[in-house]
Amino acid sequence: MRERSIVRALRRHSTPFALSGVRNWCDTVARRGRSELLHKYYWRIFELGLIWLKQVSLLLASQAPERAVDVEEDVMKVLLVNPEFPDTYWSFRHALPFEGKRCAFPPLGLLTVSALLPKSWEKRLVDLNVRPLKGSDIEWADMVFATAMLVQKESLREVVARCKARGKRVVLGGPYVTTTIEDLPDADHLFLGEAETTLPQFVKDLERGEAKRSYKAAERPPLSATPIADFHLADMKYYSAMSVQYSRGCPFQCEFCDIIEIYGRVPRTKSNHQMLSELDVLKNLGWRGTVFIVDDNFIGNKKNVRGLLPELAAWQERNGHPFSLLTEASANLADDEDLLDSMRTAGFRRVFVGIETPDAESLKEAQKSQNRGNLLDAVKRIQSYGMEVMAGFIVGFDNDPEDIFERQINFIRESAIPLAMVGLLNALPDTQLWKRLEREGRLLGIDASGNNTLCTLNFVTKMDPARLIAGYQSIMKTIYSPREYYQRALDSMKRTYQCDSEPQHYDVVNSIASLMRIAVRLGVIDRERREFWRFVARTVTKHHEKFAESLRLAAMGYHFRKLSEVYGTN
């Protein structure tokens, strides 16, 4: 009964398409006109006409006859939309086609939101990175829920405009909505921060017809309140990995980081039982292969992680090692050999580490105290436990010396980190860095795009900006030139050697298809084919047990090279 009344209320209040179109048109014309013709008298008269037209459309909408609601169909229909990602490091866009995939990871935030909504509601997921959003998808829904990171904001804006034009109620949440200081798209409801406690409240408010415009939890929720995500909504065959989350928050205080502003400095974890149940669900849905534990810092709460790892290892053993694990952790992971050993046993094969810079002064400036000591040794130690190290690097700190670009290149070369993601420092809203630069009057008033591969700066840098951008581009060009990259990949495979190599879950047809695609693209069509065959030959002779791994790395190298061609040149 309760649900029917919400659905009826929503359908009653959803504006007919044509009328909402008139209103949106009025708003658009008014916005454009204001900037272009601000002081013109005749514009004012026209604007009054627009206001009148908008009022009439509102009045007609309020008198529109209530649409008949078929009682049998009175189930709330929620469309979950993940906007499109631009072409960045983590999009892996140029590598995915080799695997026959469309997107790297499913939108875990939305799948979790789905699980927080009443079970009886009908839900559908449209991930724009997998397929386009059709008019019929929007028509189907009573409400549209969309998420976004900063980098997805343009696509989000389009999604909201399309859904609003069809008179749908739109609900937004996620990191962009939480941290932005810009005007958000014209949605009906905004969720700031985590939604474990606020969404159930929203459902109650909706029922009473008292849903608020904005929801923000008074406190960050414990992760015991996080349900198992609705993984079944994601069409798994299009993703190259699945995601689960163990913890949120990080105990450190890197100046540029917005994680600690969004998720806090006290890492909260799920229970072991929650984690293993999520893995059970993924396994029962038929998933095999990579699972990304999407924590801000997996070892943020070391005590709890130590308790989880043996159980995780036992679960993998019991289930025939279905998953290869990937996560993100701070560099101090290298200080704890017991932890490294337990991670290896539990099936971790890759770890992303925020190295940022080999320069001690710049690390101090970034308040990255956990990166003290010999970072090169730290990387080697992690690799010696069979884990490929992926890492983030940054140039543009105030303390960066003139030779920082060569030093970054040398560090990346010596550390044998194939997937080195180098970005230009940008200040994200709400971070300590943003606040400092604001105090120092150095912000340029340019919106942060969230895409740190773009050659844009949003604050006044100490180094000459032209020199900084040229230096950044020289890093990109060097580290992703095929010879450099393949050498790092070979070195990394050598250092991560272990007797029990990564479990492979071959689907014979797909694997042969992937092999053919890689061989044709990189070994025949690509102008760097000589380097590719040299790499293959050296892998076969020295690391044949890692042949599948080497093909994955070759595909990734191609993605990064394509990116460096886009961003690494003027």
Ligand code: B12
């Ligand atoms: C996994 C992950 C990814 C995956 C994305 C997978 C996917 N399809 O979503 C990958 C690896 C692709 C990725 C890439 C990037 N990421 Co990322 N990523 C994360 C990470 C580590 C976890 C996200 C996650 O799944 N969380 C688990 C879910 C359950 O939490 P959640 O998303 O926050 O959702 C909760 C709430 O936010 C809320 N909520 C979320 N959406 C919605 C929607 C509605 C309607 C409602 C009501 C509520 C709601 O409810 C959920 C439950 O509480 C976060 C950090 C973090 N702690 O979240 C960074 C993070 C989201 N990423 C970030 C960034 C910067 C990037 C990149 C730009 C990095 C780069 N330079 O390349 C790229 C951009 C993507 C691209 N391809 O171009 C930033 C975003 C900053 C911002 N303000 O937008 C974050 C916060 C980390 C950081 N500070 O660096 N990322």
Ligand code: SF4
């Ligand atoms: S270690 Fe990583 S997540 Fe933690 S504060 Fe630093 S940058 Fe943020």
